Amino acid sequence: MSLKDMLDMGEYGAYVWSCYGLTLAVLVLNVWLARRSLAEQQLHAKRRLKMNSESS
Amino acid sequence: MWLWFHKLSSPPYAYRTAGLVRPWLFWPAVLLMLAGAFGGLVLAPEDYQQKDAFRIIYVHVPSASLSLMIYTVMAVSAGIGMIWRMKLAHAVAASCAPIGAWFTVATLVTGSIYGRPMWGTWWEWDPRLTSELILLFLYLGYMALRASFDDTQRADRASAILAIVGVVNVPIVKYSVVWWNSLHQGPSISKLASPSIEGSMLWPLLTMMLAFVLYFGAVLCDRLRGEILRRERNASWLNETLAAS
Numbered sequence: 199m200s201l202k203d204m205l206d207m208g209e210y211g212a213y214v215w216s217c218y219g220l221t222l223a224v225l226v227l228n229v230w231l232a233r234r235s236l237a238e239q240q241l242h243a244k245r246r247l248k249m250n251s252e253s254s
Numbered sequence: 255m256w257l258w259f260h261k262l263s264s265p266p267y268a269y270r271t272a273g274l275v276r277p278w279l280f281w282p283a284v285l286l287m288l289a290g291a292f293g294g295l296v297l298a299p300e301d302y303q304q305k306d307a308f309r310i311i312y313v314h315v316p317s318a319s320l321s322l323m324i325y326t327v328m329a330v331s332a333g334i335g336m337i338w339r340m341k342l343a344h345a346v347a348a349s350c351a352p353i354g355a356w357f358t359v360a361t362l363v364t365g366s367i368y369g370r371p372m373w374g375t376w377w378e379w380d381p382r383l384t385s386e387l388i389l390l391f392l393y394l395g396y397m398a399l400r401a402s403f404d405d406t407q408r409a410d411r412a413s414a415i416l417a418i419v420g421v422v423n424v425p426i427v428k429y430s431v432v433w434w435n436s437l438h439q440g441p442s443i444s445k446l447a448s449p450s451i452e453g454s455m456l457w458p459l460l461t462m463m464l465a466f467v468l469y470f471g472a473v474l475c476d477r478l479r480g481e482i483l484r485r486e487r488n489a490s491w492l493n494e495t496l497a498a499s
Binding site: 204207208209210213214216217218220221224225227228229231232233235236238239240242243244246247250 | 307352368472479
């Protein structure tokens with residue numbers, strides 16, 4: 199199978215590749231969102247602990 | 255077993271365990287996805303009816319099965335949280351919702367793109383499609399309901415009821431193609447004795463489905479850790495855990 203055949207996918211290239219692209223986007227986005235919310239919560243928790251230790 | 259269950263339900267232990275387990279789920283998931291995509295896009299022969307368009311199943315079907323699996327995990331966790339008053343179970347349920355919602359969107363969009371060349375339409379008010387859309391509304395409703403409470407415990411209880419009641423939609427989505435006349439094709443791999451799909455087309459699909467499940471586990475680990483931190487505002491264990499990280 200040549201690269202052109204791969205891209206063309208018969209006559210369905212646009213349908214097949216857009217599905218793979220969108221799914222990849224959702225996969226990457228979910229990891230990024232989860233990592234970001236974890237990093238945010240870690241930062242908040244550290245700040246809170248620092249404030250608590252300073253006030254006590 | 256019960257001892258382990260009890261131990262895992264303690265937030266510090268769950269927080270640390272999720273952090274340790276995550277890479278062991280994530281990297282195998284990436285490798286299996288690459289293998290599944292190669293198998294599905296390159297190695298599998300084209301379908302005699304759907305030609306190359308059938309290759310969409312390798313992303314559409316794993317997304318769809320994950321959207322149902324995540325809802326089931328969410329509802330069971332919410333149920334455990336309600337019955338045994340386990341806060342960690344509510345945290346698991348809350349962490350599932352956004353991931354499930356995204357995979358429901360992926361299912362609907364890839365399904366729509368698949369439907370266009372196969373059925374000649376982007377959308378039809380068909381039992382399978384409509385019940386999957388309801389699944390998306392259940393996820394969104396669950397998240398909106400949680401967001402409407404300031405108090406986490408009240409959010410847990412109210413949203414758990416919605417999650418549990420909504421689980422009735424899961425078998426409706428799954429069996430809609432059997433119970434009603436649907437535009438959507440029937441099951442191909444669940445008939446275990448004689449799957450109506452050829453081996454060289456089947457293994458990439460099963461590989462992808464396993465990869466998506468492992469991937470979900472990895473993302474859930476991150477989400478759950480964030481959720482635990484949000485809930486355990488002033489717990490003493492945070493000091494040593496966060497100082498170590």
